[in-house]
Amino acid sequence: xxxxxxxxxxTIFERSRPGRGGGKIPHPPKDALDxxxxxxxxxxxxxxxxxxxxxxxxxxxxxSQLNYAIDTGFYPLGSCTMKxxxxxxxxxxRLPGFASLHPLAPDEIAQGTLQxxxxxxxxxxxxxxxxxxxxxxxxxxxxxxxxxxxxxxxxLSRGDTARDEVLVPDSSHGTNPATASMAxxxxxxxxxxxxxxxxxxxxxxxLGPRTAAVxxxxxxxxxxxxxxIGELLDAVHQAGALAYMDGANxxxxxxxxxxxxxxxxxxxxxxxxxxxxxxxxxxxxxxxVGVGERLLPYxxxxxxxxxxxxxxxxxxxxxxxxxxxxxxxxxGNTGVLVxxxxxxxxxxxxxxxxxxxxxxxxxxxxxxxxxxxxxxPYDRPCKHEFVASAAAIKKRTGxxxxxxxxxxIDHGYHPPTIxxxxxxxxxxxxxxxxxxxxxTLDAFADALIAIAAEAESDPDxxxxxxxxxxVRRLDEAMAARQPNLRWRGMTGAQTPCPD
Amino acid sequence: xxxxxxxxGVDELFADIPAPLxxxxxxxxxxxxxxxLAARLEGLAGKNRTNLASFLGAGVYRHWTPAAVDQLxxxxxxxxxxxxxxPEISQGTLQSIYEYESLIAELMALDVVSxxxxxxxxxxxxxxxxxxxxxxxxxxxxxxxxxxxxxxTVQAYFGxxxxxxxxxxxxxxxxxxxxxxxLERLLADPDRPVAGVVAGQPNFFGLLEPMAAIGRLAHxxxxxxxxxxxPVSLAVLAPPGEYGADIAAGEGxxxxxxxxxxxxxxxxxxxxxxxxxxxxxxxVGMTTDLDGKRAFVMTMRARxxxxxxxxxxxxxxxxxxxxxxxxxIYVATLGPHGLRDVAALGAARAAELEAxxxxxxxxxxxxxxxxxxxxxxxxxxxxxxxxxxDRGVLAGLALADIEPDEPSLADxxxxxxxxxxxxxxxxxxxxxxxxxxxxRPPVGVxxxxxxxxxxxxxxxxxxQPESAPEPAPTRVRA
Numbered sequence: 001x002x003x004x005x006x007x008x009x010x011t012i013f014e015r016s017r018p019g020r021g022g023g024k025i026p027h028p029p030k031d032a033l034d035x036x037x038x039x040x041x042x043x044x045x046x047x048x049x050x051x052x053x054x055x056x057x058x059x060x061x062x063x064s065q066l067n068y069a070i071d072t073g074f075y076p077l078g079s080c081t082m083k084x085x086x087x088x089x090x091x092x093x094r095l096p097g098f099a100s101l102h103p104l105a106p107d108e109i110a111q112g113t114l115q116x117x118x119x120x121x122x123x124x125x126x127x128x129x130x131x132x133x134x135x136x137x138x139x140x141x142x143x144x145x146x147x148x149x150x151x152x153x154x155x156l157s158r159g160d161t162a163r164d165e166v167l168v169p170d171s172s173h174g175t176n177p178a179t180a181s182m183a184x185x186x187x188x189x190x191x192x193x194x195x196x197x198x199x200x201x202x203x204x205x206x207l208g209p210r211t212a213a214v215x216x217x218x219x220x221x222x223x224x225x226x227x228x229i230g231e232l233l234d235a236v237h238q239a240g241a242l243a244y245m246d247g248a249n250x251x252x253x254x255x256x257x258x259x260x261x262x263x264x265x266x267x268x269x270x271x272x273x274x275x276x277x278x279x280x281x282x283x284x285x286x287x288x289v290g291v292g293e294r295l296l297p298y299x300x301x302x303x304x305x306x307x308x309x310x311x312x313x314x315x316x317x318x319x320x321x322x323x324x325x326x327x328x329x330x331x332g333n334t335g336v337l338v339x340x341x342x343x344x345x346x347x348x349x350x351x352x353x354x355x356x357x358x359x360x361x362x363x364x365x366x367x368x369x370x371x372x373x374x375x376x377p378y379d380r381p382c383k384h385e386f387v388a389s390a391a392a393i394k395k396r397t398g399x400x401x402x403x404x405x406x407x408x409i410d411h412g413y414h415p416p417t418i419x420x421x422x423x424x425x426x427x428x429x430x431x432x433x434x435x436x437x438x439x440t441l442d443a444f445a446d447a448l449i450a451i452a453a454e455a456e457s458d459p460d461x462x463x464x465x466x467x468x469x470x471v472r473r474l475d476e477a478m479a480a481r482q483p484n485l486r487w488r489g490m491t492g493a494q495t496p497c498p499d
Numbered sequence: 500x501x502x503x504x505x506x507x508g509v510d511e512l513f514a515d516i517p518a519p520l521x522x523x524x525x526x527x528x529x530x531x532x533x534x535x536l537a538a539r540l541e542g543l544a545g546k547n548r549t550n551l552a553s554f555l556g557a558g559v560y561r562h563w564t565p566a567a568v569d570q571l572x573x574x575x576x577x578x579x580x581x582x583x584x585x586p587e588i589s590q591g592t593l594q595s596i597y598e599y600e601s602l603i604a605e606l607m608a609l610d611v612v613s614x615x616x617x618x619x620x621x622x623x624x625x626x627x628x629x630x631x632x633x634x635x636x637x638x639x640x641x642x643x644x645x646x647x648x649x650x651x652t653v654q655a656y657f658g659x660x661x662x663x664x665x666x667x668x669x670x671x672x673x674x675x676x677x678x679x680x681x682l683e684r685l686l687a688d689p690d691r692p693v694a695g696v697v698a699g700q701p702n703f704f705g706l707l708e709p710m711a712a713i714g715r716l717a718h719x720x721x722x723x724x725x726x727x728x729x730p731v732s733l734a735v736l737a738p739p740g741e742y743g744a745d746i747a748a749g750e751g752x753x754x755x756x757x758x759x760x761x762x763x764x765x766x767x768x769x770x771x772x773x774x775x776x777x778x779x780x781x782x783v784g785m786t787t788d789l790d791g792k793r794a795f796v797m798t799m800r801a802r803x804x805x806x807x808x809x810x811x812x813x814x815x816x817x818x819x820x821x822x823x824x825x826x827x828i829y830v831a832t833l834g835p836h837g838l839r840d841v842a843a844l845g846a847a848r849a850a851e852l853e854a855x856x857x858x859x860x861x862x863x864x865x866x867x868x869x870x871x872x873x874x875x876x877x878x879x880x881x882x883x884x885x886x887x888x889d890r891g892v893l894a895g896l897a898l899a900d901i902e903p904d905e906p907s908l909a910d911x912x913x914x915x916x917x918x919x920x921x922x923x924x925x926x927x928x929x930x931x932x933x934x935x936x937x938x939r940p941p942v943g944v945x946x947x948x949x950x951x952x953x954x955x956x957x958x959x960x961x962x963q964p965e966s967a968p969e970p971a972p973t974r975v976r977a
Contacts, residue, residue, distance in 0.1 A: 008590060008792065012598050012831050021834035024565050025918055028843035033735055035850065037868050040700075040707045042737050046605045048835040056831050057567055060824075064576035066591035071575025077584075085579050088533050093759070094569070097544030102555050103761035104896055105547075106888065112546030113760045115972050122974030126526055138617035138762065139817040141804070149655065175816050177809035182628075184658030187809040225515045256513050258522040272817065279581035280821030281592040282781065283615070284763030287817075300655075306972070317647075317903055325655040329558060329620040329648035329750070330761030338540075338759075345536055349527035357509045364512055365500045381512045409588055417584075420805070438500060469587035471788040479786035479798040483775065485611055487601035 007470045009062050013487045016049035066470050067281070068414045074440050076366075078385045078417035078429025079173070079221055081251045081273030083359075086346065089276065089339035098338050103330035107313040113334060114312035118304045120341045121288075127344075127352065128247070128267055129258025130290030134299045135332045140248060142327055143268030143287030144179040144215070149324045150266060150291065150298040151213045151242045152183055157297075157322070160240070163212035169198050171222055171421040173246060176215040185212060192423055196222045196378040200232055207239040216264075217246040219253065221421040221429070222378055223363065223385035233263035242266065242294065250274045251433070252360055252383030255353030265292045271340040278339075286336040297322035302331065358434035359384040362441060366432050369445035373452035377424055385431035387424050390452075394426050399455035399462045401426040406473065407454065407465035411447040528973055552924035553893040554852070556872050556915030557703070557901070558619065558646050559764075560753045562731070562841065563919055565832045568755045568825055578821055582781075586796045587788075593795035596783040596820070599827045606733040606830075607747045608740025609769040613780030615823040616766025616815065619750025620649040623697065623727050624656035625768055625813055626748040629777045630695025630723040631660055632812070639695045640685055642677040642713075643667045644702035645727055647901050653697070665696075669907065675704045675865030675874070679712055686720040693720055695746075699727040700736065704913065705872030706865055707736075714743035723774075730754050730767060730826075731845070732870055734838040739769070746770045755829025756822055765822040776802065779813030781820075841918050845871035848916035848925070855925045856914075859933035864911045872915035874898065880910050883935050890931040892924075 033041065051059070068075070075082035093099065101113055121133040137143035148166065155163045166180035167188045177187040188206050193199040198216065207214075214236050218226045226232065236243045245259045245267035251274045259267045271277045272285035279285070291299060301323040302315035314331065347355060360383050367376060367386040374388040390401045405415030405428065417429040432441055455462050466472065501508065531539065553561060572578060576591060583589030583596075600612040616622040627639045638661040641650050654662050665685060666678045677698050686693055696717035700710050710726060717724040726744035728736075731753045739747035751765030752758070770778050776799070784798035804811040830838060849871040853863065856875055864874035877883050880897045887894040895914035902908050916925070934940075 008794070009594065011594070011601075012827075013601065021832070021837060024833055024837050025563065025840040025844060028840055028847045032843040032847035032850075035868065036735070036846065036870060037707065039711070040736055040868065042733070042735055043741065045835050045839065046608075046734065046738070048602060048605060048838065049831055050834045050836075051831060053565075053567055053832060056828065057571065059831070060571045060595070060828055061574065063591040063594055064571075064574045066589075066594075067576040067580045068585070068588035069576045070579035075581070077581060080581055082581060088537060090573065090578075092537075092540040092544075094757075095541060095544035097541075097547040097549055099757040099759050100549045100561075101547045101760045102553065102561075102758045102893070103559055104555055104557055104901070105549075105760070105893070106885070109548035109551070109888065109893075110760065112543040115546065116543050119972055119974050123527060129522070138621065138819075139815070141814040141816045142617060142621070145656075145814060149658070152658065173816075174804035174806070174808045174811065175814045178804035178807075178811040178814035181809045181811070182656070182658070182814050225513075227515050227517065230517055230520055253516070253522075255525045256522050257516050257520060261522060262520045270817075278578040278821070279817075280578050280819075281580045281589075281595075281824065282582045282820030283818040284617075284821060285817040286763075306974075310972070317901060326648060326651045327621065327655050328618050328652055328762075329646065329764075330618075333617075333762035335757070335759035335763050342536060342540060345528065345531050345539065346533070348530035349525035351530040352525060352527070360512050361500055361504075361509050364504055368503055381515060383512075405585070406587065409585065414588065415585055466587050470590050471587055471792055471794040472790055474586050474788050474794050474796045475786045476796055476798065479784040479796050480800075483782075483798060484785040485597075485600055485775075485782055485798075486604040487598070 007066065009059060011487055012049045012059055015051055015055055015059060018050060020050045020052045073412060073414065074436060074444055075414040076416045076430045076432050076444065077414060078431040079248060079420065080417065081431060081433060082279065083276055083433040084435035085276050085278040086343060089342045092342045093335045093338045099335065111312055114304055116341050117337060118306055118312055120337055121304060123344050124269060124288055125290060127254060128290040129260030130267065131260065131292050132296055132299060133288050133290045134303065135286065135288045135337055136300045136327060137268065137287035137289055138328055138333050139283060139285045140268050140270040140287040141175040141179060143289045144175055144246065145182055146289050146300055146327055147244050147266040147268060148179055148183040148213060150295045151244065153298040153324050154242065154295055155212055163210055165210045166212055167203060167206050167214040169216065171220050171423055172215060172217055173221065173248060176246060196220065196224045197226050197228060198232060200228050203232060204235050207235055207241060209240065211239055211241040213242050213244050215244040215246060217249060219249045219383040222387050223382040224378055225383055229262060248273060249384060252356055254356040256356060260290060260292055266290065266295050271336060275340040276343045277336045284333050284336055286333040286340065298324050300324055300326050355434050362432040362434060362436060366430060366441050366445055370448050373449045385429055387427045387429050389424055389426050391426040393452060393455050397455045397459045399459050401428055403462045403465060404451050407451045407462045408447060409466035410468045413444055413447060551891055551893040552927050554895040554914040554916065554928060555893050557896045557913055558750055559758050560915065560917055561758065561919050562753055562917055564755045564829065567832050568828045571828055572821065572825055577824060583797060586794065590794060593783050595824050595827060596781065597785060597795045599823045600783065602827055602830050603767055603769060606730055606738060607769040608738035609747055610772040611775045611778055612769045613778045613782055615819045616768050616780055617819060618762060618764040618766045619748065620652035622748040622766030622768045623649045624653045625779050626725045626746045627653050627695055627697060628656060629746055629774060630725060633723060633774055633777045634694040636692045636694035637661055638663065638691050638693050639697065640665050640682065640693055642698040642702065644675065644677055644704060645697060645699045646703045649727065672866055675706045676702060676708050676867060677713060679709065679716065682713065682716050686716060686722065693722040695723045695725050697725040697727060701729060701732060701870050701872065704865060704874050705869040705915065706867045707869060711742040718743065731838065731842050735842040736870065745774060751822065751826045754826035756825055763819055763822055765819045765826055775799065777812060780815055780818060844918040845916060848918065848920040849873065851922065852914065852916045852925050855929040856932065859929050861932060871917060872913065874911045874913045876910055877912050878910050880912050883932065884912060886935045887931050890927065892928050892931050894928060
């Protein structure tokens with residue numbers, strides 16, 4: 001475990017030397033903790049690393065340089081909408097008036113943020129055709145939980161207690177069935193039809209008095225618009241169930257399709273996808289949820305309200321008894337929402353429609369370019385992303401989609417999402433987004449085509465990729481078999497405090 | 500591009516949307532150039548008042564954040580990457596998460612830390628759900644002295660499961676802390692076995708709880724013990740692993756994260772090794788690459804939703820990774836002694852605050868020991884709180900604003916101090932309080948004037964610009 005590669009970095013613990021650091025906080029009086037009972041005190045100080053600021057800075061700068069990111073290159077990770085993150089939005093979220101506002105600040109000193117949140121709710125309601133929006137959920141998955149808990153409350157409020165099933169297509173994100181389980185429902189998985197759409201007949205057969213909700217991603221995770229969505233929504237409502245839309249793929253349909261108008265009862269937005277807030281290496285995001293009339297009473301608390309005098313306030317605790325309550329502390333990931341608001345105001349109505357037009361055009365163009373070397377299992381116009389398959393290449397050469405993905409790294413690209421959705425053999429889900437130039441799309445297509453040729457001429461080269469990354473492929477089996485989940489043995493902090 | 504596709508226009512790519520379902524026009528404002536948008540955003544930010552002497556904590560705390568933290572966070576390699584699905588080009592994120600797990604595990608004195616959860620409340624709910632999975636029991640007891648938002652979140656997350664509250668001692672030296680006798684009774688029901696017991700340290704009122712005793716009672720009933728902790732305090736207070744907690748949850752915001760009206764924050768979640776298969780969220784482990792070089796990778800993925808779908812430990816996917824990085828940089832920059840200084844200096848400032856308030860006749864609501872936050876008894880607390888705003892003081896939280904149905908909290912303010920609290924601010928608070936309680940009008944104190952401070956404790960230069968535009972609200976749907 002001690003061999004650290006050339007560009008790799010020692011851990012922060014290995015960099016530690018006793019006595020380093022300091023100078024950030026004044027020393028407290030010696031008796032500062034005397035009034036804290038000994039039983040409640042820590043017996044030994046935590047063994048945390050000790051470094052001077054220059055060492056900390058180099059550590060994290062050098063580590064950062066081991067990452068691939070949107071700011072460094074093309075990142076066509078399907079289903080994740082890795083579009084450019086405008087820099088103004090970072091600036092805005094850091095304005096002291098936004099950043100240093102305490103979440104329990106009285107409404108009268110929080111009017112700027114409350115106004116922003118109220119306006120943002122309105123914009124999202126207009127984009128989705130929903131009646132109202134909550135900004136509370138911290139991510140898409142929490143938005144899903146919020147939506148399903150509201151659906152549960154809706155059925156229970158009507159004395160409809162037998163509905164314990166949620167229907168989910170087999171192409172759905174894993175969060176959908178996981179959410180249904182968390183909320184106490186049983187997941188019924190529905191197969192996809194041959195054209196990649198939801199199998200409406202299978203859905204009809206599964207719908208019944210036990211169905212609480214269906215969860216649909218539209219466009220689907222194959223990047224295809226559900227052409228029979230109207231029929232499907234009618235059937236759902238006839239069965240007394242409600243329809244949830246997973247809004248992960250909203251980037252394809254801005255200004256073209258409003259889920260609320262079409263009949264969906266509830267949906268979530270992923271502002272870190274559609275509205276350009278940064279993905280942060282895994283988060284934070286925000287997962288606002290829009291609802292139609294039926295679910296309005298159940299929205300989580302607190303909502304942002306506008307008073308008759310034009311001022312804004314948060315709902316008070318207990319003000320709306322029908323609410324499902326709260327899914328997190330305070331109002332929401334407001335700092336993320338400031339960025340989303342900035343994005344939405346920068347684009348306006350016409351700009352948002354242009355976003356989807358450009359994203360869909362880019363995906364179809366890229367699909368056409370790579371179709372010369374890869375199979376396109378569902379060959380009709382896609383939306384913002386498409387699935388390509390390397391099944392034939394694998395059959396001929398033994399080179400798998402995983403290998404092609406790793407070889408893309410050598411060509412300077414982040415690989416697409418691979419082996420998702422699960423229903424396509426050797427699939428790769430490619431989402432270029434609207435913020436990439438045609439030159440970038442061409443260069444990426446050229447790379448994918450070149451790799452297909454490499455698979456024929458030099459399959460070992462592809463199978464052993466990547467060759468230029470800081471590390472080669474990892475021993476994931478060992479990581480799982482002998483988990484090493486934290487550094488141990490740091491003793492630097494045992495030294496006395498340097499005064 | 501259109502020529503390559505052999506189409507005349509983009510509309511053709513949307514022909515698969517059935518005509519009756521096509522969207523009505525997007526009724527939104529026109530696009531706004533950056534210059535105007537920047538002014539709009541500054542105007543909105545300027546409508547918030549943040550230049551107050553603030554004693555408000557209640558789960559979110561003002562701290563000095565070393566400048567290095569945000570400078571490093573602003574590197575695009577960190578914040579414009581996503582989940583490290585491709586470990587070969589994500590070693591920066593992966594190693595930083597491993598280090599985060601290690602740093603928080605050390606603070607908690609526990610083995611496993613997942614990276615990461617939405618906030619302290621969601622992490623607490625996930626911890627409570629963990630106890631149910633691990634024990635195959637369905638009933639969780641949560642102390643009423645845990646943050647009200649956390650208790651409400653646990654309630655909301657517990658679809659078909661049971662949550663009960665453990666009362667708080669009403670009077671005497673232990674008032675405001677978890678009622679051990681009541682806990683013992685709740686645990687004694689043989690027909691309704693308890694999965695987990697949840698208590699906070701310090702608790703919502705800032706008081707120190709008898710955590711070891713709560714843990715012993717929980718374990719006596721074969722329930723798991725969940726500690727809800729504040730991470731800066733762990734530099735000086737006994738960590739959860741030392742008093743027998745099986746799981747610890749908490750809010751990571753104090754570790755270098757700005758208050759920003761509610762988030763993004765950082766949900767801390769840690770457990771013993773025995774619960775590693777039950778812990779939800781990302782885990783990164785150390786391994787090697789094909790050449791034997793040390794490297795890091797996401798591991799034990801069979802707990803996660805994208806692999807296990809409806810059998811996953813949680814639905815969590817996107818988390819608060821960038822904030823976990825902020826917390827790591829904060830802890831690394833301060834080091835063990837710096838972190839201890841933050842906690843101890845906060846305790847010293849809080850003692851100064853207690854003395855100053857006592858000096859104007861305002862005493863504590865509960866007598867027990869605290870670290871840097873405590874409740875005081877103030878007649879007409881909400882009214883006094885509002886009047887203090889006019890004197891440039893944010894006098895903590897009027898507890899009736901968060902617990903309106905709890906009569907014992909009707910006339911109380913929850914106040915805190917940290918290392919950024921100054922003696923001048925404490926004096927302003929105390930004298931303002933004295934004036935208000937004795938009916939004196941404010942003299943010579945103007946809101947927003949004088950030695951006001953920003954969140955970082957610097958003397959503010961930014962003020963509230965007179966010329967800031969006042970954007971009128973625009974909303975398309977009521």
